[in-house]
Amino acid sequence: MDTEDVLEPAAEPDTPPAPRPKAPPIESRFLFVDVAAMRAKQLRRGALPRLDQEEAAEPHRPEPRKPERVAMEEVRRRLVLYEVSFAKGAGG
Numbered sequence: 001m002d003t004e005d006v007l008e009p010a011a012e013p014d015t016p017p018a019p020r021p022k023a024p025p026i027e028s029r030f031l032f033v034d035v036a037a038m039r040a041k042q043l044r045r046g047a048l049p050r051l052d053q054e055e056a057a058e059p060h061r062p063e064p065r066k067p068e069r070v071a072m073e074e075v076r077r078r079l080v081l082y083e084v085s086f087a088k089g090a091g092g
Helices: 003-007 029-044 067-076
Strands: none
Touching (some): 029 067
16 A cells, blocks of 8 residues: 555535525524624634625624624625524523
8 A cells, every 4th residue: 555645635616605595584682692792702713704704794894803703704605504403491
């Protein structure tokens, strides 16, 4: 067995990655805060930001740097997918 074959990286396909699906718009500010808080936690733990310089909504506005602001901007641009689940109460 030749070690060169094992160490070579796999060939990448020439097709660009598929665009990320957009999340449904958030109309409740409480849901917005919950989703942004969970995304900020992911960012603080090392997740890569989903903001892209090319798709900046407002060119005169600098990109946020703090995880909380990045998370809010990602949610505002509908880049964070989320699910709403309804938990049953403790009594029933």
